Amino acid sequence: MLQRLLSFHRTLSRASHRTLAACLVILISIPASISAHAQAYVGKPKLVVIIVIDQFRGDYLNRQRAQFKNRGFNLFMNQGAWFTDCYYDYANTKTAPGHATIGTGAYSDGHGIESNEWWDASRSDEMKVTSVEDERYQLVGVSASDRTVASSPVNLRASTLGDELRLATNGKAKVFGVSLKDRAAILPPGHAANGAFWIEPSTGRFITSTYYMDQLPAWATQFNASDRIAQAEREANAVGTTKFFDAVGRTPAANSYEFDFAKALIKGENLGQRGVTDLITISLSANDIQGHKFGPDSDSENQMILALDSQFDSFFTWLDQNIGLNNVWLALSADHGIAPITDEAAKLGMNSAMLTMTKVYQRLEEQLNERHSPGASVQYLMPGPELPYINLNKHAFEKVHVTEQAAEEEVASLLPEIVDAQNPAPLPTLKAGQPDQTPPSRHRLPAAPQFAGAYTRLQMAYGQLPQTELGRELAHSYAYHGNWFVMLLLGDYQMEDIRAWGGTTHFSPWSYDRHVPLAFYGAPFVPGEYHERVAPVDLATTFAAELGINFPSAAVGRVLTVALQPEQTKPAAHRP
Numbered sequence: 001m002l003q004r005l006l007s008f009h010r011t012l013s014r015a016s017h018r019t020l021a022a023c024l025v026i027l028i029s030i031p032a033s034i035s036a037h038a039q040a041y042v043g044k045p046k047l048v049v050i051i052v053i054d055q056f057r058g059d060y061l062n063r064q065r066a067q068f069k070n071r072g073f074n075l076f077m078n079q080g081a082w083f084t085d086c087y088y089d090y091a092n093t094k095t096a097p098g099h100a101t102i103g104t105g106a107y108s109d110g111h112g113i114e115s116n117e118w119w120d121a122s123r124s125d126e127m128k129v130t131s132v133e134d135e136r137y138q139l140v141g142v143s144a145s146d147r148t149v150a151s152s153p154v155n156l157r158a159s160t161l162g163d164e165l166r167l168a169t170n171g172k173a174k175v176f177g178v179s180l181k182d183r184a185a186i187l188p189p190g191h192a193a194n195g196a197f198w199i200e201p202s203t204g205r206f207i208t209s210t211y212y213m214d215q216l217p218a219w220a221t222q223f224n225a226s227d228r229i230a231q232a233e234r235e236a237n238a239v240g241t242t243k244f245f246d247a248v249g250r251t252p253a254a255n256s257y258e259f260d261f262a263k264a265l266i267k268g269e270n271l272g273q274r275g276v277t278d279l280i281t282i283s284l285s286a287n288d289i290q291g292h293k294f295g296p297d298s299d300s301e302n303q304m305i306l307a308l309d310s311q312f313d314s315f316f317t318w319l320d321q322n323i324g325l326n327n328v329w330l331a332l333s334a335d336h337g338i339a340p341i342t343d344e345a346a347k348l349g350m351n352s353a354m355l356t357m358t359k360v361y362q363r364l365e366e367q368l369n370e371r372h373s374p375g376a377s378v379q380y381l382m383p384g385p386e387l388p389y390i391n392l393n394k395h396a397f398e399k400v401h402v403t404e405q406a407a408e409e410e411v412a413s414l415l416p417e418i419v420d421a422q423n424p425a426p427l428p429t430l431k432a433g434q435p436d437q438t439p440p441s442r443h444r445l446p447a448a449p450q451f452a453g454a455y456t457r458l459q460m461a462y463g464q465l466p467q468t469e470l471g472r473e474l475a476h477s478y479a480y481h482g483n484w485f486v487m488l489l490l491g492d493y494q495m496e497d498i499r500a501w502g503g504t505t506h507f508s509p510w511s512y513d514r515h516v517p518l519a520f521y522g523a524p525f526v527p528g529e530y531h532e533r534v535a536p537v538d539l540a541t542t543f544a545a546e547l548g549i550n551f552p553s554a555a556v557g558r559v560l561t562v563a564l565q566p567e568q569t570k571p572a573a574h575r576p
């Protein structure tokens, strides 16, 4: 509560500066904006489209700007309000929390989603629970026997922009979500969504859950039965694959596949044609699947972005022809950024290294056994790892009468030495009067893993965190599902060793994991490039304010008034 009050106070004091700034912008921009937008403005939009690129760093748009053509990214960058400096204000930069944040305008401490999956002792000691897993429902439209669990927004503890739109219109507005991944399809549109669709990983067929409907709509069945899956496989050079998610999913073909499904949905459900504002969230998964493998600075990343530029162009053109872009509000963001490949950053001189977590776990288990069960090999940690979390086996600690506080503090206190032990060339200890005997190196020493902090669940729960930016980010990262854990932070440009499945990853509070694009297009926005520091939580609140509906229930975002058209330029019908 104190956290909330403090952040409310901060928001208030920031808001007064902003009001002043907004007034100045209004004074300066009235003539231009009237001519550009006044006639086009139609009050409420027919359709709101929120596009989330899975793993897309904010700097990519600057890097590739000169190569963008037509109305792809340029629609946002030249004709929309483009915020170049948008950073997540939390430390758990993962897919599910990012998507939940965009939908709810809240962080994990508000929406309850802190990771893609977690240990929930009340549900299982054998396997993690995914962020959208819900066995009370069944999958709909499945053809193969993938272990894709039935899903719902059960763990989402806050309403979304889409939920508020449904409530405000007595359910007349329709709200949908689309992605290759279940969590990215389900979390952004929220609880009251009419549907969320994602793919069966093996076949690429779009499926859903009985949470939403008993069977696929006819248009979706038709899409699945069409040649579209085979076409995507041909485009991805993966004809007949039984791993559609990986083989097609990591290529640009996956994005046009998703856009075609979104078009079928918009047509099939008559979105934007029903005299009410509808909403669709589209999460494009391909960039994350390829980005983990090849990294942010690879040719395949560049190609993916340029392909997406022309895919955006055709999707926006289609929207223009079918609904009219004057009647559509668009937003673009991402669920998280990404770190460079460690070897590449290290070559440039950064202390960028991987930490072998199997060794960290082994050493932790040895030391915990020495202390609590000498001679035995009790498993005090849950299988892992998946940084930033180290999950504790609460039952094992309870058996030896160690409390949660003692257990978490113990693990946190063991970590600095265990992490630093992986330094291939540690600094020598200095002793007065005894010169060090190590021969000096003629070359730069190898990069070394570095401990940057460990925070226990209880510290996070009780707000016993540093009064710093990082402390606030950690507080925003907190959600509880009955598990005991310690959050481990590594130095910047460092990560756990993930070479078994990829080249790089995202999980940290460092800027490259938190920097994402935020851009809007549509009648309410004054086109321009904005450099004030904003956050993805501002997306839902800005749209809610302009739609004249309630903020999502736990929203902490601001309304980005700096980029909004002044009221005078809007038709009288829109003014209260």
Ligand SMILES: [Zn+2]
Pocket: 055, 095, 288, 292, 506
């Ligand atoms: Zn990812």
